[in-house]
Amino acid sequence: MVWVNEKIVEKCILVGLARDSRQKNEVESSLDELAELAKSAGAKVESINIQVRKPDPKYYVGKGFVQMLKEQVADNGANLVIFDDPLSPAQQRNLETTFDLKVIDRSILILDIFALHARTAAAKLQVELAQLEYMLPRLTKAWSHFSRQEGGIGTKGPGETQLEIDRRRVRTKIAQLKKDIKRLGQQRDTQRKSRQNLFKVALIGYTNAGKSTLFNRLTKSNVEVANKLFTTLDSTTRVMSSGYPDKIIFTDTVGFIKKLPHQLVASFKSTLEEVSYADLLLHVVDSSDPLYSDKIEQTRAVLREINAGEIPTLLIYNKIDVAENTEGNNQEADIFHVSALKNLGLENLRNELSRQLGLYSYKTY
Ligand SMILES: Nc1nc2c(ncn2[C@@H]2O[C@H](COP(=O)(O)OP(=O)(O)OP(=O)(O)O)[C@@H](O)[C@H]2O)c(=O)[nH]1
Numbered sequence: 001m002v003w004v005n006e007k008i009v010e011k012c013i014l015v016g017l018a019r020d021s022r023q024k025n026e027v028e029s030s031l032d033e034l035a036e037l038a039k040s041a042g043a044k045v046e047s048i049n050i051q052v053r054k055p056d057p058k059y060y061v062g063k064g065f066v067q068m069l070k071e072q073v074a075d076n077g078a079n080l081v082i083f084d085d086p087l088s089p090a091q092q093r094n095l096e097t098t099f100d101l102k103v104i105d106r107s108i109l110i111l112d113i114f115a116l117h118a119r120t121a122a123a124k125l126q127v128e129l130a131q132l133e134y135m136l137p138r139l140t141k142a143w144s145h146f147s148r149q150e151g152g153i154g155t156k157g158p159g160e161t162q163l164e165i166d167r168r169r170v171r172t173k174i175a176q177l178k179k180d181i182k183r184l185g186q187q188r189d190t191q192r193k194s195r196q197n198l199f200k201v202a203l204i205g206y207t208n209a210g211k212s213t214l215f216n217r218l219t220k221s222n223v224e225v226a227n228k229l230f231t232t233l234d235s236t237t238r239v240m241s242s243g244y245p246d247k248i249i250f251t252d253t254v255g256f257i258k259k260l261p262h263q264l265v266a267s268f269k270s271t272l273e274e275v276s277y278a279d280l281l282l283h284v285v286d287s288s289d290p291l292y293s294d295k296i297e298q299t300r301a302v303l304r305e306i307n308a309g310e311i312p313t314l315l316i317y318n319k320i321d322v323a324e325n326t327e328g329n330n331q332e333a334d335i336f337h338v339s340a341l342k343n344l345g346l347e348n349l350r351n352e353l354s355r356q357l358g359l360y361s362y363k364t365y
């Protein structure tokens with residue numbers, strides 16, 4: 001199921017809410033990120049709108065603002081409205097009725113990007129599970145007409161009986177997906193056991209920080225790299241031969257983001273679990289991003305959520321070839337300044353990895 005069509009370029013307008021004027025900067029940067037997400041899903045952003053007020057129970061933003069947005073939609077021919085915060089099923093319905101358009105929030109957008117980028121069987125199953133979990137409470141008469149391709153606006157939704165059948169089908173499908181995911185998880189467990197005495201390093205960090213680029217450098221691999229959010233969804237594991245006979249096992253993982261939908265965290269649990277078995281984390285940071293320290297905090301919050309908050313970590317300030325100024329953070333020993341793209345600063349990092357491998361081998365033999 002794809003919410004934002006894969007092929008058709010949708011024109012969208014973005015909407016955010018700041019509780020008070022002090023919160024405005026934060027909301028602005030969150031909307032910039034939402035714009036990146038929209039582009040990664042193939043949509044064209046027509047405008048970004050922020051209102052300062054408390055959330056309204058009916059429309060989330062104020063009624064007058066909704067009218068203004070409606071005019072804007074008509075003016076620039078947008079066919080999608082994206083809200084930065086989670087909408088309740090009722091708010092989403094009210095907005096869709098007022099705009100006569102599809103209205104989604106950040107969670108659906110992220111789920112959609114995951115659906116577009118899912119390549120492996122495990123990623124596909126996990127995304128589908130997250131989508132169905134998200135959809136189930138929203139499966140109502142008024143909502144379903146947008147999910148029907150030919151139906152279009154004004155088409156009647158299914159009757160109550162049909163709705164019950166649909167809900168039951170979704171629940172059955174959810175149960176089946178969970179079973180399949182569990183089976184794949186067991187295969188992963190077996191693989192993991194075979195590596196249990198090897199030194200395991202996982203690359204983690206905010207989406208688009210350059211994890212896969214660094215992974216490719218360290219392991220001479222060729223996983224997909226792109227200037228888009230959530231290029232990588234599944235973990236890839238490769239070996240780097242260091243001092244014979246010891247080896248380092250590297251794992252590249254899915255990136256994190258602010259307001260990651262909890263359905264995704266839940267269904268990607270087994271992929272994310274991979275991280276919690278690592279002996280060392282390389283926390284990759286895009287140091288050219290003005291908001292990098294905020295993103296470090298966001299990443300740490302997700303790590304805690306998946307029980308990986310206590311694993312020894314090296315902070316890797318990547319993209320130093322385009323970063324303005326990160327000198328203020330030079331003090332700590334476990335920070336490395338590199339450019340994975342331009343192959344800068346990697347020797348220091350490799351030396352540290354070899355040193356840590358040595359310590360690990362000493363401990364385990
Ligand atoms: N300038 C510069 N760009 C880089 C560097 N490292 C990575 N990039 C670029 O940053 C973008 C994202 O790189 P990826 O390696 O795909 O990032 P990722 O962290 O794996 O991203 P996701 O898998 O989407 O979470 C790509 O356009 C890379 O070419 C670097 O050191 N300098």
Ligand SMILES: [Mg+2]
Nearest residue numbers: 211212231232
């Ligand atoms: Mg990646």
